[in-house]
Every structure is written in C-alpha cells, then in structure tokens.
Amino acid sequence: MAALTAQRQAAAVRELASRDADLAAIVDRCGAPPFWSRPQGFATLVYIVLEQQVSLASARASYDRVTALLTEFSAPAFLKIEDTDLRACGFSRQKTRYTRLIAEAMVSGKLPLARLGRFSDERVRAELTAITGVGDWTAEIYMMTALRRPDLWPLGDLAMVKAIRDVKGLAADSDRDRLHELGESYRPYRSVAAQLYWRHYLTPKADSGR
Numbered sequence: 001m002a003a004l005t006a007q008r009q010a011a012a013v014r015e016l017a018s019r020d021a022d023l024a025a026i027v028d029r030c031g032a033p034p035f036w037s038r039p040q041g042f043a044t045l046v047y048i049v050l051e052q053q054v055s056l057a058s059a060r061a062s063y064d065r066v067t068a069l070l071t072e073f074s075a076p077a078f079l080k081i082e083d084t085d086l087r088a089c090g091f092s093r094q095k096t097r098y099t100r101l102i103a104e105a106m107v108s109g110k111l112p113l114a115r116l117g118r119f120s121d122e123r124v125r126a127e128l129t130a131i132t133g134v135g136d137w138t139a140e141i142y143m144m145t146a147l148r149r150p151d152l153w154p155l156g157d158l159a160m161v162k163a164i165r166d167v168k169g170l171a172a173d174s175d176r177d178r179l180h181e182l183g184e185s186y187r188p189y190r191s192v193a194a195q196l197y198w199r200h201y202l203t204p205k206a207d208s209g210r
Contacts, residue, residue: 003117003148004191006035012150012189016196019185022167026196030203033195038145041113042106043073046099048141049133050091062090075103098133105131117147124149144191153183153190163197 002008013032017024038044046066050059066089070077079100086096105111111131116124121143128139137156143149154160155176164182165174186193 002150004035004150005148008150009033009035009192009195012192013196016186016189016193023193023196026167026200030199033192033199036145036195037148040117040146042075042078042103043067044146045102045113045134045138045142046073046078048138048145049095049098049102051141052095052138058090065089066091075106078103079107094133101132102134121149121152144194149191151188151190152194153180153186154194155179155183157194159201160194160197163201167197167200
C-alpha cells in the first residue's frame with residue numbers, strides 16, 4: 001500500500017471510526033491525530049533511538065544538543081563527536097554505543113537507509129533490526145514516521161498498549177494475543193489506529209471536579 005499522506009490518513013481515520021465506536025469516541029473527544037511525518041535518514045533514526053524508554057521532552061533536549069554540535073547531521077560527522085560530548089548531550093552509555101553502531105553501519109554500507117523506502121515492511125524491519133540497538137519498536141516507529149507505512153502495530157510501545165487497555169477496558173495483564181487480534185481488525189490502517197490510541201494517551205481527560 002502507498003505511503004500515508006495527510007489526505008490518506010484523514011480518510012483512514014474516518015474509516016476506522018466507522019468500524020470501531022471506541023475509536024470514534026477518541027476522535028470526538030480529542031480530534032483526529034495530526035499528520036505525523038519525519039524526514040527519512042540518519043538524524044531521524046538517532047532521534048528515535050533517543051526516544052527509547054525516556055520522555056519525549058528528554059529525547060528532544062538530547063537531540064537538540066547534539067544537533068548544535070554538527071554542521072550537518074550525517075553519519076560521518078556524528079562519528080567525529082567524542083563520547084564525552086555525547087554524554088554531555090544526554091546520551092547514556094548504551095545510546096552512545098547504539099547510535100555509533102548505526103553511524104558505522106551507514107558509513108560501511110551495511111545499512112542502506114536511503115533505499116529502505118523501496119523495500120517491503122518485512123525487509124525494512126530486517127535491515128534495521130540487524131543493527132544492535134535497533135529493535136522492533138525503533139524499526140516500527142521509523143517505518144511509521146519516516147517511511148509513512150500505513151499498517152504497523154507497535155505492541156512494544158507501552159503508551160499505546162496502556163491506551164488500548166484504558167479504552168477497551170482490558171485488564172492490565174491482558175495477553176499479547178488479545179492485543180494482536182485487536183490490531184488485525186484495523187488492517188490495512190493499523191498505523192493510523194495506533195496514532196488514535198496515542199492521541200487518547202496524550203490528551204488530558206476532562207477534570208471530573210473532584
């Protein structure tokens with residue numbers, strides 16, 4: 001299926017809302033999610049690695065600091081930054097290692113990031129997760145935001161899973177199979193359904209007055 005555009009996303013939101021009353025309620029309360037797109041390339045992949053298991057604000061601060069050190073955000077330029085400078089930007093030891101491995105893979109040609117848009121979802125996932133530090137979640141977020149793939153269901157995203165359990169009234173220990181089954185009902189627009197659940201998660205609920 002073709003990459004999402006703002007128009008295709010809007011159509012997908014309408015279709016999903018017509019299929020699922022809970023998603024329709026999210027749209028009614030929170031509005032449709034904004035069109036979420038990032039540039040393809042090394043900088044975006046580094047940014048997503050920084051977002052692993054930290055707040056969005058913390059990841060943004062680290063990304064902005066490292067960007068300020070670079071005249072261009074490229075893999076060769078990144079490799080010239082000292083580890084101590086990356087740590088000063090807020091990179092953990094682990095994320096310093098992961099982002100260096102990504103940069104090295106790009107410089108060596110092991111990671112053909114510029115060509116990933118031509119590949120299937122399965123091939124893109126395999127190419128990305130072959131690099132240490134790039135797991136399924138990182139690969140899926142890159143595919144959703146940079147490649148704008150319409151049918152991904154990132155069950156490794158804790159915020160999305162928490163939102164699903166809240167919206168659907170599922171137990172906190174509801175199994176992965178149940179969540180996977182729900183995702184199947186949203187094909188071929190699982191990425192858009194995920195965005196709706198994120199919309200729910202990120203939108204404060206009305207004050208109950210208590």
